[in-house]
Amino acid sequence: MRELKEKIMSEGIVLSEHVLKVDSFLNHQMDPVLMKKIGEAFAEKFRDKKITKVITIESSGIGPALMTAYELGVPLIFARKRKSLTLNSDLYISKVYSFTKQEESEITISRKFIDCSDSVLIIDDFLANGQAALGLIDMIQQAKAQVVGIGIVIEKAFQDGGRILRERGIKVESLAQIASLSDGKVRFVEEALAK
Amino acid sequence: MRELKEKIMSEGIVLSEHVLKVDSFLNHQMDPVLMKKIGEAFAEKFRDKKITKVITIESSGIGPALMTAYELGVPLIFARKRKSLTLNSDLYISKVYSFTKQEESEITISRKFIDCSDSVLIIDDFLANGQAALGLIDMIQQAKAQVVGIGIVIEKAFQDGGRILRERGIKVESLAQIASLSDGKVRFVEEALAK
Numbered sequence: 001m002r003e004l005k006e007k008i009m010s011e012g013i014v015l016s017e018h019v020l021k022v023d024s025f026l027n028h029q030m031d032p033v034l035m036k037k038i039g040e041a042f043a044e045k046f047r048d049k050k051i052t053k054v055i056t057i058e059s060s061g062i063g064p065a066l067m068t069a070y071e072l073g074v075p076l077i078f079a080r081k082r083k084s085l086t087l088n089s090d091l092y093i094s095k096v097y098s099f100t101k102q103e104e105s106e107i108t109i110s111r112k113f114i115d116c117s118d119s120v121l122i123i124d125d126f127l128a129n130g131q132a133a134l135g136l137i138d139m140i141q142q143a144k145a146q147v148v149g150i151g152i153v154i155e156k157a158f159q160d161g162g163r164i165l166r167e168r169g170i171k172v173e174s175l176a177q178i179a180s181l182s183d184g185k186v187r188f189v190e191e192a193l194a195k
Numbered sequence: 196m197r198e199l200k201e202k203i204m205s206e207g208i209v210l211s212e213h214v215l216k217v218d219s220f221l222n223h224q225m226d227p228v229l230m231k232k233i234g235e236a237f238a239e240k241f242r243d244k245k246i247t248k249v250i251t252i253e254s255s256g257i258g259p260a261l262m263t264a265y266e267l268g269v270p271l272i273f274a275r276k277r278k279s280l281t282l283n284s285d286l287y288i289s290k291v292y293s294f295t296k297q298e299e300s301e302i303t304i305s306r307k308f309i310d311c312s313d314s315v316l317i318i319d320d321f322l323a324n325g326q327a328a329l330g331l332i333d334m335i336q337q338a339k340a341q342v343v344g345i346g347i348v349i350e351k352a353f354q355d356g357g358r359i360l361r362e363r364g365i366k367v368e369s370l371a372q373i374a375s376l377s378d379g380k381v382r383f384v385e386e387a388l389a390k
Contacts, residue, residue, distance in 0.1 A: 029272045029308045030257075032265035059253035059273060062225075063261050070227035077224045078254065113224045 001041050001175040003034060004153070005188060008176055014184045018128075018156070019100070026125055026153065027060045038175060039067025042123060042151040045173045046072070049148040051121045053077060053114060055140065057096075057107055057132050064153050065123035072121070077114070079107045079136060092139040096131050107132075109139050118145035127152040127174060130161025137170075154178065157189050196236050196370040198229060199348065200383060203371055209379045213323075213351070214295070221320055221348065222255045233370060234262025237318060237346040240368045241267070244343040246316045248272060248309060250335065252291075252302055252327050259348050260318035267316070272309070274302040274331060287334040291326050302327075304334050313340035322347040322369060325356025332365075349373065352384050 013021040025031040042064070051072055056065035057079045069076035082105060091108040098105065114120065120140050124132055133150055140147050147170060155162050155174035158181075165172050177189035208216040220226040237259070246267055251260035252274045264271035277300060285306040292299045309315065315335050319327055328345055335342050342365060350357050350369035353376075360367050372384035 023305060024308070025270075028275065028305055029270050030261060030264070032261055032271060033268075035261060036265060059257060059275075062254060062257045063271075066225060066227055066230060066258050066261060069225070070231060073228075075220075075224050076227055076258075080223065080254075110218060110223055113219070 001038070003037055004176050007031070007034060008154070008178075008186055012186055014181050014186060017181050018159070020154070020156070020178065020181055020186065022154065026063070030063045032063075035063045035067045038064045038153060039069075039071045041175055042068040042121070042173070043071030046121050046149050046151065049121070050119055051148055052118045053120050053145075054123055055079065055109070055114075055120050055136055056123045057081065057136065060125040061123055064125060064151075068121070068123050068151065075113075077109060079109050079139065081105045081107055092142045094135040094138040094142075096135040098131065099129055107135050107139070109143075111143070114140065114143040114145045116144035118143065119148045120145050121148055122150045123152075124150070125153045127155040127161045127165075127172070128159045130164045133161065133165055149173065151175075156181075196233070198232055199371050202226070202229060203349070203373075203381055207381055209376045209381060212376050213354070215349070215351070215373065215376055215381065217349065221258070225258045227258075230258045230262045233259045233348060234264075234266045236370055237263040237316070237368070238266030241316050241344050241346065241366075244316070245314055246343055247313045248315050248340075249318055250274065250304070250309075250315050250331055251318045252276065252331065255320040256318060259320060259346075263316070263318050263346065270308075272304060274304050274334065276300045276302055287337045289330040289333040289337075291330040293326065294324055302330050302334070304338075306338070309335065309338040309340050311339035313338065314343045315340050316343055317345045318347075319345070320348045322350040322356045322360075322367070323354045325359045328356065328360055344368065346370075351376075 011024045054069040090111040149171040152174040157177045180187045206219045249264040286303040344366040347369040350372045352372045374384045375382045
């Protein structure tokens with residue numbers, strides 16, 4: 001997606017070989033027009049899949065996922081990162097390890113919002129090791145619902161997540177695929193292939 | 196806002212005299228069409244205020260705030276509930292006590308995203324004791340930016356937050372004002388006045 005890659009090139013900050021900071025338009029400050037275009041792009045890629053629910057994890061996934069759900073005309077569910085006092089019964093629960101935060105958290109979805117009749121599209125802001133996506137897939141499978149695909153805003157293609165998910169036969173669509181963050185520079189997968 | 200009140204009446208669950216659960220369309224599952232209408236309603240109420248930024252707190256505020264920011268054509272910033280490894284320098288910091296979760300958390304906004312030239316609209320899903328809004332106001336004032344108003348999806352008018360904020364001279368616009376949750380029933384402020 002051209003607008004997204006341009007935004008990454010102009011505003012993304014390479015913090016290390018593994019960490020790209022995009023807090024000016026996605027992870028802390030959000031560009032609503034770009035989020036809308038991201039939602040349209042995902043809806044376009046998955047429109048033929050008869051999706052009934054979009055699912056993401058709080059917090060940075062909510063923006064792109066909400067815009068996608070709006071375009072597809074279905075509800076969005078955002079998995080909670082831990083139980084709150086008002087959401088404590090009848091939950092699907094899975095564990096997710098965050099390498100960025102170096103901690104394991106529990107993610108939960110209320111059982112009443114997915115069931116075996118659902119066809120679910122997962123949306124998330126980043127795909128790195130795939131831990132978050134695997135946790136969401138685990139809960140969707142607990143509900144006996146179908147995972148019809150995964151839409152990722154920025155895939156760090158040099159990490160394992162994309163391969164693991166695609167080897168499971170899941171359709172993964174990433175709007176920007178980063179081949180490398182070496183030397184403080186963002187290289188997209190297309191550039192790598194063009195060499 | 197009629198659609199919102201109808202949704203609260205049909206899907207809201209009164210858990211106690213103080214707690215209304217709206218996780219089927221706002222706090223866990225989100226209705227994107229309703230979020231869009233909420234965004235349009237807030238934009239309408241604050242369109243003459245020359246707003247430059249919309250600010251909320253993760254997570255449930257992000258949906259309504261993103262749609263509002265989209266309508267107003269300005270960026271959204273969501274305050275983080277604690278420091279993450281990739282957002283650790285140059286932060287505005289404030290403390291917020293959550294009566295629902297019975298815990299104090301630190302909320303943060305990166306200094307690079309607000310400054311003295313900003314006119315900020317705060318958007319949040321609930322207003323109860325006003326702690327979250329006061330924390331956001333504190334950070335906006337640290338930035339020497341101007342708070343031009345607060346848009347609340349559901350105000351629990353029987354708690355103190357609305358009064359505290361309005362006594363400070365802040366324009367607070369709530370799309371639904373709840374007068375009472377007694378006897379397991381939602382009563383809106385308009386109904387109370389009509390008696």
